[in-house]
Structures are given as structure tokens and as C-alpha cells.
Amino acid sequence: MSQQVVLTTSSHLEGYRVIEHVDIVSSECVFGMNVLKDMFAGFRDFFGGRNKSSQNALRDARIACLDELRTEAAQMGANAVIGIDLDYSEISGGGKSMLFLVATGTAVKVRRA
Template identity: 45%
Template sequence: MILTTTNTVEGSPVRDYLGIVSAETIIGANIFKDIFAGIRDIVGGRSGTYERVIEEAKQTAMRELEQRAQAMGANAVIGIDLDFETVGSGGSMLMVVATGTAVRL
């Protein structure tokens, strides 16, 4: 399965457009991660804890996007867009939405 943010795949013309496909994932950061991230905010530097949470959420959304596209009979998803939002009380959770166009090349 080819997954790309571009609208075309070089050397592989789109034969069939199967429709829009999307996947969402919501992941929470627990209180210990919040405490350590808060300390990192005070002393400066990158928050590896939150970076790992974001990466995990992104990978989960992309896996689900691929599975949903395969169920539609696609062999590629083009024009993928990733959106990141905080949700929940006080922004305690991270939502990642992956959207693209399922196609057959």
C-alpha cells in the first residue's frame, strides 16, 4: 500500500478513485507525563514524552487509514492530510485525524 501526501504517484497513474478515507485516534497523556512535560517546559528543551505520544497517535491513525483503504479495494492513498488537535477537559487528550483519497493505481 502506497501512502503519500502528494496527489499523484510518479509513474503510476490513478486508474480508479474509490473515495475519501479517514481515520481518527485519540490518545491521553497521563498525569506523570504531564508532570515531566511541565518540568521540561520550565527548564527548556524538547519533551520526548509528548513527542512519543504524538508519534504513537500518528502511527495508529495511519495504520487505520491503510486498513480502511484496503477494505475499499485500494492499493494507495493519495493526498493524505494529518490534523492534530487537543480535546478533553483542559486539552488532556490528543486527537489525530488522517484523511486522504483511496485509489487504485
């Protein structure tokens, strides 16, 4: 059921009409980045180029957060989430690094226009 929830960063869905604003939904995900990934990211930063492990971690965090957002909206009876905002942060200290992602949006019920 939650896979049927439509997600968009836009304030509307083309071809649909918002019939009810249900509530604000949010999802918070924290992912640990291990020391080796951090070390290789440092080498990549120094020598240049793309860092695949960091890109994969960012993609995985985004997918997990949006899946949670979809599930929360479905549990509220919504069939779409509009105005989605994704905020990424890095938390580091004590030799550890964490990727923090917050996804927020407005859960709504929509109907084809």
C-alpha cells in the same frame, strides 16, 4: 494486504497512474496523556528542551492513524491513499489531557505508468 497500500501526502505517486478514485478515507485516533507525562511536559516547557514522552505519543498516534487509514483503503479495494492530511489537536479539561489525531486522504487504485 493493507501493508501493500501506498500512502502519500502528495496528489500523485511518481511512476504510477491513478486509474480509479475509490472514496475519501479517514481515521480518528484519541490517546490519553497521563498526569505524570503532563506534569513532566510542564517542567520541560518551563526549563526548555525536547519532551520525549510527548514526541513518542505523537509518533504512536501518527503510526496508529496511518495504519487504520491503510486498512480502510484496502477494505475498499484501493492500493494507495493520496493527498493525506494529518490534523493534531489536544483536548484537555478536568485534569485530563487527550491527544486527538485525524488522518484523511483519497483512496485510489493505481497502476505503474
